[in-house]
Amino acid sequence: MDLREWLSTAAEEIGRWQLEYGPFDSHGSTAVDDDEFGAAFSKLVGRLRDNYPFFHPRYAAQMLKPPHPAAAVGYLAAMLINPNNHALDGGPATAALEREAVDQLAGMFGFPEYLGHLTTSGTIANLEALFVARETHPGRGVAHSVDAHFTHQRMCHVLGMESYPVPTDALGRMNLDALEALLRTGRVGTVVLTAGTTGIGAVDPVHEVLALRERYGVRIHVDAAYGGFFSLIADDSADGVASAPFAAIKSCDSVTVDPHKHGLQPYGCGAVLFADPGVGKFYKHDSPYTYFTSTELHLGEISLECSRAGAAASALWLTFQLIPPTPDALGTILRPCRRAALRWADLISDEESVDLYQPPDLDVVTFLPRAGSVSEVDRITNAVVAEGMAAPPKDAVYVAAYSVTAQALADRGWRGVADVPKSRILRSSLMKPEDEVWVDYLHGRVVELVRGAGAVAA
Ligand SMILES: *Cc1c(COP(=O)(O)O)cnc(C)c1O
Numbered sequence: 001m002d003l004r005e006w007l008s009t010a011a012e013e014i015g016r017w018q019l020e021y022g023p024f025d026s027h028g029s030t031a032v033d034d035d036e037f038g039a040a041f042s043k044l045v046g047r048l049r050d051n052y053p054f055f056h057p058r059y060a061a062q063m064l065k066p067p068h069p070a071a072a073v074g075y076l077a078a079m080l081i082n083p084n085n086h087a088l089d090g091g092p093a094t095a096a097l098e099r100e101a102v103d104q105l106a107g108m109f110g111f112p113e114y115l116g117h118l119t120t121s122g123t124i125a126n127l128e129a130l131f132v133a134r135e136t137h138p139g140r141g142v143a144h145s146v147d148a149h150f151t152h153q154r155m156c157h158v159l160g161m162e163s164y165p166v167p168t169d170a171l172g173r174m175n176l177d178a179l180e181a182l183l184r185t186g187r188v189g190t191v192v193l194t195a196g197t198t199g200i201g202a203v204d205p206v207h208e209v210l211a212l213r214e215r216y217g218v219r220i221h222v223d224a225a226y227g228g229f230f231s232l233i234a235d236d237s238a239d240g241v242a243s244a245p246f247a248a249i250k251s252c253d254s255v256t257v258d259p260h261k262h263g264l265q266p267y268g269c270g271a272v273l274f275a276d277p278g279v280g281k282f283y284k285h286d287s288p289y290t291y292f293t294s295t296e297l298h299l300g301e302i303s304l305e306c307s308r309a310g311a312a313a314s315a316l317w318l319t320f321q322l323i324p325p326t327p328d329a330l331g332t333i334l335r336p337c338r339r340a341a342l343r344w345a346d347l348i349s350d351e352e353s354v355d356l357y358q359p360p361d362l363d364v365v366t367f368l369p370r371a372g373s374v375s376e377v378d379r380i381t382n383a384v385v386a387e388g389m390a391a392p393p394k395d396a397v398y399v400a401a402y403s404v405t406a407q408a409l410a411d412r413g414w415r416g417v418a419d420v421p422k423s424r425i426l427r428s429s430l431m432k433p434e435d436e437v438w439v440d441y442l443h444g445r446v447v448e449l450v451r452g453a454g455a456v457a458a
Contacts (some may be wrong), residue, residue, distance in 0.1 A: 003069040010077040052389075052398055057438035060428040061400035063198070063226060067315065068264035074318030075266060075311045083310030085118070086300040094310030095299055097317035105257060106273055108231055108325040110250035115280050116273035117303050118259075118313055122225030125256040125272035127155045128304050129221045130190070132254065132274065134159050135282040137189025137219055143182055144192035145174040147199055149223060152192050164188060170411040171358055172202030176209065183216040190219040193252075195245055196227020199402050200357070200427070201364030203227060203241070207248035220252040225270065228257030230338075230362055232331035239339045241362060250275075262334065262431060264319050269312045336436035337363040344430065347443045353455040354447065357404070357425055358412055366402060368425040369455040373416050374406045376454075378423035383453035384446060385426070397445040402427035 054064040067075070083091025085098055098118055106114045119125040130142060130152070141162030144152045148165075156163035164182055167175045174193065182188055191212075193204040206222055213220055224231075233239070234246035249255050254274045259265040280302050300306065323329045341363040348356045348367045357366035369380035381401055388397040404425055406418035426446070430439065 001069055003072060006069070006073045007076055010073050011080065014077055014080040053393070053396075057432060057434045057442070058393075058396055059398040060430055060435060060438075060442055061398040063261055063429045063431060065432050067260075067266040068319050068323070070322050071265050071315040071319045075315035077318075078311040078314030079309070081310075085308045085310045085313055086303075086306045087298045090307075091310035094313045098299060098310075098313035101313060101316040101320055102271060102273070104320050104325050105259075105271055108229070109255060109257075109273065110247075111273060111275060112250070113277055114273045114275060115277040115302060116271060117299050118308065118316070119270040119272055119303070120268055120305060120308060120312075121260070122149075122223075122256050122258040122270040123151050123155075124305055125225070125258075125270040126151055126192075126221075126223055127158070128272045129254040129256060129274075130155050130159055130161065130192075131304065132279045132282055133190035133219050133221060134161055136279070140189025141187050142190045142192055143179060143188045144223075145194060145197075145204060147172050147197045147202060148192055148194050149198050149225070152223070162187065168202070171361070172197060172200050174204045174209070176205065176212075179209065180212060183212060183218065186216075188216070188218060190221060192221045192223055194227075195222050195224040195249065196230065196362050196364075198226055199364075200366045201227065201360055201362035201429075202358075203245045203361045206245040206252065210248050210251055219254075222249050222252050222255040224249065225256050225258040226261050227362055228255065229262035229325065229330060229334060232325060232327050233334050233338060235327075239335050239342070241338060259316050263316065263325070263330070264323065264333075265312070265316055268309055269316055333433050334363075336433040337430050340430040340435040340439045341365050343436070344428070344439045344443055347440070351443070351447055353450050354426075355414065357409075363430045365428045365430065366425060368409075368414075368423075369450045369453065371416060371455060373419045374409065374423045375420045377409075377416070377425065378420070380450060380453040380455055381424045381426055384449040385424075387449050387453070388445070395445075397442060397449070399442075399446060400427045400429070401425070 053059045055066045078094055083094045085091055085095055088095050102116045106116060141164055142156050143164045143166050145168050146165045147168050153163045166182060167178050169175050191209055193206050193209055195203050195206060230241050231246040234241050234243045236243045256272050258270045260267045260269040283302050341360040344365045345356055345360055348354050353370055354367050355370055357368055368377050371377045371380055385399060385401050388399055401424035403422055405422050
C-alpha cells in the first residue's frame, strides 16, 4: 500500500462525510497563511531529523519502530474527527472499533470471557490491574521480580500498596523458591509476572506460579506489555517461543499488552484485560457530564482514564482487519524477529571477542565484550554504543546498553574481575522482521567496533 496515497484518500473521505452537514465558514481566527505554514513546517521537518533511525534495520537498540502504514492511515482518518473513547457520547464508532479490537486481543490469549479496554500505555494498563488487585485483596502487597518494569514499584507507591521485589534466576526469570517463601508470610495478595522483561526479554514461569495461586490465595497479573504478542508463536517450534508460560496467561486474573510495542501501532495504545468481568464494579462512578446517549456500559465506566484517543482504536482496528493477531498473520511478522535473535545469539556464541549474556527467550539479545574485568566490559560497551551511533548514516549501527550487576554476570558463568559492582552490557531489540536479513551485517559491524575498542580475544 502507498502511504501517501492513502493518507490523502483518508483526508478526502472524511471531508466528504463532513460536507453532508452543509458548508459553513471557518472562523478567521484559526486561519493560517500557506507561506507561513510552509516556513513553520519546514522548521519542524528540520527538527524531526534529530532522531535515531527507528525505521531502519541499522537501528537495533531500544524497543522502537514506526507504526504500520495501515495504522497511520487508520489513526489519521479518525483523528480528523477526533472522537474521545471515554464515553459513547464522545465517539460511538471508535468505541465499537475498540470493543472489536480488544476482543481480538482477548482471543489471542484465549480468554473465555473477559472485561477489557485499550489504555494510553502499558503503564496505565498495569496501574488499572494493580488498582483492581488492591480492591480484591485489600491490605496485602504485590510481589514482582527484581527485573519487572519499574512501573510496578512506582504504581504500588501511588496506590499505597507494599511492593516486594523477588530475586531472579540465571535466566532473568522470577525465582520461585524465593517467591514461595514470601507467599508463606501472607503479606502478598498479588503476584505480577512478566512475560518478556523490558531489559532482556526474559519470560517468568507463569504456568508454574499458577499452581501456587490457590494454595496462597493470591491474584496473578501478567505484565505482557512487551511480550504479549509472542503468544502467537508460542508453539515450542524451532523459530517459535516456549508455549507453557503463554498458554497459562488465559488462566491468570489479568494481563497487560501494548499494541504500541509489538502490535504495529503508534504510541498511545496499551490494553488491559481482566478474566473476571465482575471487576467492573470497582470502577463504578457517576458522571454529571457524560453517559447520556445510551444505557449500555461505556468504556469510560470500566477505565481509570477519562479522555482517550478514539484514533488509537481506529488505527488498531484497521491494522487488525489486514493483519489480525493470529499465528498466520501477525505471527508471521514475529517469527523473523525471533529467528533474528536466535541467529545473532549463535553468531555471538561462535565469536571470540564477545560473550552471550544469556540465551534469548524472545527477540531481545544481550551480550558483552570479552574483557578481564567488569570495568573493562563497561568501558568497551560504552565505546561500542557511542561509536556505532556516531558513524555516518550508511555505516551506523545502533545498539543499546543495559546495566547489570557483577553478581548477575557471575551467575551466568562470567569469570572476570569484579573491580566495580555494575557494568553496562550490549542489548538489541530485534523487533523488525527485516532484522532477520540484516543480523549478519549487524553482528559484523558490532564485532568490528568491539575489537576496535580493545576487547580481548580468548
Ligand atoms: C514497556 C513496558 C511497560 C511500560 O509500558 P508503557 O507503554 O511504556 O507505559 C511495562 N511493562 C513492561 C514489561 C514493558 O515492556
